[in-house]
Amino acid sequence: MTVPAPFKRRLSAALAMALLLALVPALLVLRAAPPAQALDNGLARTPPMGWNDWNAFGCNVTEQLVEQTADYLVSSGLKDAGYQYVNIDDCWMTSSRNAAGQLVPDPVKFPNGISGTAAYVHSKGLKLGIYESAGTATCAGYPGSLGHEQTDANSFAAWGVDYLKYDNCNHQNVPDQQRYTAMRDALAATGRPIVYSLCNWGLADVWTWGAGVGNSWRTTDDINVNFSTVVSIYKANVKLAAYAKPGAWNDPDMLEVGNGMSFTEDRSHFSLWSEMAAPLIAGTDLRKATAATLSLYGNKDVIAVDQDSLGKQGTEISNSGGLHVLSKPLANGDVSVVLFNENSSAATITTSATAAGLPSASSYKLNNLWSHVISSTTGTISASVPGHGSVMYRVSAGSGTSVGTTHPLIGASSNRCLDAYNGETAPGTKIEIWDCGGGTNQAVTITAAGELRLYGSTQCLDAYNNQTSNGTKVQLYTCNGGANQKWSLNPNGTITGTQSGLCLDVTGGDQPAGNVNGIALELWSCNGGANQQWRLG
Secondary structure (H helix, E strand, O other): OOOOHHHHHHHHHHHHHHHHHHHHHHHHHHHHOOOOOOOOOOOOOOOOEEEEOHHHHOOOOOHHHHHHHHHHHHHOOHHHHOOOEEEOOOOOEOOOOOOOOOOOEOOOOOOOHHHHHHHHHHHOOOEEEEEEEOOOEOOOOOEOOOOOHHHHHHHHHHHOOOEEEEEOOOOOOOOHHHHHHHHHHHHHHHOOOOEEEEOOOOHHHHHHOHHHOOOEEEOOOOOOOOHHHHHHHHHHHHHHHHHOEOOEEEEOOOEOOOOOOOHHHHHHHHHHHHHOOOOEEEOOOHHHOOHHHHHHHOOHHHHHHHOOOOOOOOEEEEEEOOEEEEEEEOOOOOEEEEEEEOOOOOEEEEEEOOOOOOOOOOOEEEEEOOOOOEEEEOOEEEEEEOOOOEEEEEEEEOOOOOOOOEEOEEEOOOOOEEEEHHHOOOOOOEEEEEOOOOOHHHOEEEOOOOOEEEOOOOEEEEEHHHOOOOOOEEEEEEOOOOHHHOEEEOOOOOEEEOOOOOEEEEOOOOOHHHHOOOOEEEEEOOOOOHHHOEEEO
């Protein structure tokens, strides 16, 4: 049968249209697949680091609190570790705008205004952050910025604000992207560089458009001081690694480190957030932080993973029965590996260097980022990980060992050094903690036999009289090869006696009074406490 030419043309056109319609959804998917380009404001090229008052203080924010925290960031060394933003959260303003429609800082809480507080923070070499909501009111009921974006952005810029946390309360059902983009444009129009943190609680698939609007975006609902919440937020955030990049970060919310979880849980929290290239915003009262809490916030090796210039978020390469393995490539070719145990009982977690993304090599160096103990492997990466705990390694091709090296041993609960009393060398000398001073009585040499020698000679750390019960004192004694002088430096940061299986423990170090100069060391059942955690200095 012959088909007339006009019909052929109509048929061809219909087929072409049908084909185009069939392709449109695929084309739209292809166009939508890549994440948005990062906001071009040149800021937050690494995840922001700092402090926010909300988790510890709620509405009780004051100028004095902000300024004292700025002082402490400097005096504690946290500023030098990378913490630079001092962020004010909700409740900083009066309940109504002024006659010009501007926000008004509460004159009781901030007698020098936000500009005066900013000037003080800037004088410390730090930056000031502030809070608002992309709605008609903030979450605490103060005036919101919806419909006032440019007026408020102008105020923030005039006051010297460097960071805006923009919340999601009372949004009147205006679409998320519309509201957050309006403030983006208002901030840009001020000409002041202001880091822009979107806090829309992970709604509206914010990660798919957040990079073109802000420097970070909340991926979940609010965090609280509960390990199960930390785990659930981790599981949601870790899946979004493809959307993170320099200038644009997934934000699993502020850190609850120091607010009431166990030391082991706090360390996992900090490890996971760092591995996921999350903003590190401390949510505790740093002025009252213990040495144990500061040992977590101030670990520069772990912070370096979070702040790595490659800007990759760590991904989960293994997850079985609550045992997780994460891998994060680093700019120099190393890989950070976290072994995380969400369960309540200890478990061995194993992966390999090649599975973590390292090139094939004859050996690999494992740098334990919490204990600073270095070891080597031919490829297997494995550790016994406590319940709710984590072990974090920086892995590179090559080899290395801490055996044969000499270091101070620093206790996490005290930030003081293992010390032979008064520099004495006689057998039976008390082993205690003392301010680190660099003396030979604090210089511990790790031997291949498992000894911990002081003075670089024949004096060993010794469990008194071969005893193996809780409370056994630890003393200095002439090295004799006995089992009571053999020690294991474990991946979880503990040091255990080979003979007893008990942990090297700062007596009473679970209380502030137990962490002062002169407190003796003893053996005690391992319990995960910070007074049983040690790192090589």
